[in-house]
Amino acid sequence: xxxxxxxxxxxxxxxxxxxxxxxxxxxxxxxxxxxxxxxxxxxxxxxxxxxxxxxxxxxxxxxxxxxxxxxxxxxxxxxxxxxxxxxxxxxxxxxxxxxxxxxxxxxxxxxxxxx
Amino acid sequence: xxxxxxxxxxxxxxxxxxxxxxxxxxxxxxxxxxxxxxxxxxxxxxxxxxxxxxxxxxxxxxxxxxxxxxxxxxxxxxxxxxxxxxxxxxxxxxxxxxxxxxxxxxxxxxxxxx
Numbered sequence: 001x002x003x004x005x006x007x008x009x010x011x012x013x014x015x016x017x018x019x020x021x022x023x024x025x026x027x028x029x030x031x032x033x034x035x036x037x038x039x040x041x042x043x044x045x046x047x048x049x050x051x052x053x054x055x056x057x058x059x060x061x062x063x064x065x066x067x068x069x070x071x072x073x074x075x076x077x078x079x080x081x082x083x084x085x086x087x088x089x090x091x092x093x094x095x096x097x098x099x100x101x102x103x104x105x106x107x108x109x110x111x112x113x114x115x
Numbered sequence: 116x117x118x119x120x121x122x123x124x125x126x127x128x129x130x131x132x133x134x135x136x137x138x139x140x141x142x143x144x145x146x147x148x149x150x151x152x153x154x155x156x157x158x159x160x161x162x163x164x165x166x167x168x169x170x171x172x173x174x175x176x177x178x179x180x181x182x183x184x185x186x187x188x189x190x191x192x193x194x195x196x197x198x199x200x201x202x203x204x205x206x207x208x209x210x211x212x213x214x215x216x217x218x219x220x221x222x223x224x225x226x227x228x229x
Contacts, residue, residue: 032216043119043205043220044158089158093216101165101212102148102173107157 002027004090006106013080013113021075021109023064023090031092033057033066033073038087038108047075047088080113087111117142119221121206127227128196136191136224138206145211147189148173148218149181151202158205164189165212196228 007022025031032051036044048057053068064075073090090106119140128134140147148163150173160173164183178200180192189208193200203225207218 034216043222044207044218045220046217049216091216101146101171101215102160102163103215103218105158107155 002031002092002094002104004092004104004106006088006090006109008109010110010112013111015082015113015115016079017113019075019077019080019084019111021088021090021111023073023075023106025071025073025090025092027071027092027094027104029094031094033064034091034093034103035062035064035073035075036089036091036105038089040086044089080111082113082115085111085113117219119206119208119219121204121221121224123224124222125225127229129229130197131195134193134196134226136193136204136206136226138189138191138221139187140189140206140208140219141187142208142210142219143186144208144219145186146209146215146218147183148207148215149179149189149191150205150207151175152205152223153202161191161204193226196226198228200226201228202226 003026005024034049035047037047038044048059050057050066056065062077087108089108122137145166149161150158159175162181164170206221209218
């Protein structure tokens with residue numbers, strides 16, 4: 001079945017540091033890939049997406065590139081801010097359809113950015 | 116404002132006392148889903164619905180029921196709650212199952228079963 005593996009957290013950085021959160025996946029077919037963010041006390045929000053190999057999703061300074069050869073979708077940001085402190089979830093939806101009508105999430109990575 | 120609402124936001128109850136968590140969306144979305152979030156386990160899907168009167172089990176459906184009588188509403192029912200159902204619950208929706216990767220989430224319901 002489909003699965004998503006994220007790097008274990010928590011991740012603690014200083015403001016303006018470079019961020020990478022690793023995400024790898026296993027899927028049948030041709031999945032679409034997503035990053036969601038959950039700020040404290042809130043529901044998840046879609047951060048960015050990529051629907052095919054070599055696509056780069058980007059939003060709010062965050063980027064992730066869909067790498068089919070390494071089955072990865074790592075999240076990066078060049079200079080984090082305190083306001084980026086949140087839990088980040090990698091997710092995939094299997095484009096092959098069939099009976100797989102769900103979104104598969106990783107376990108989440110807690111990011112804390114200190115001033 | 117486009118949103119998914121859940122009620123109640125917080126609930127403390129006792130073992131065996133039936134409860135319902137409501138979920139409503141105002142975006143005319145076809146696809147709706149319930150998740151539970153637990154420390155170390157991430158987000159797990161309980162049930163989902165492709166459209167009115169069409170529901171199916173997710174990864175952890177035991178102990179839960181759902182119904183989808185109207186497009187906008189997707190209540191989660193715990194007929195006999197147990198302490199292992201203490202969790203943070205999220206309802207979510209998307210335009211259709213094809214866009215299930217782009218879900219809008221509610222604010223969450225924190226349930227404690229004693």
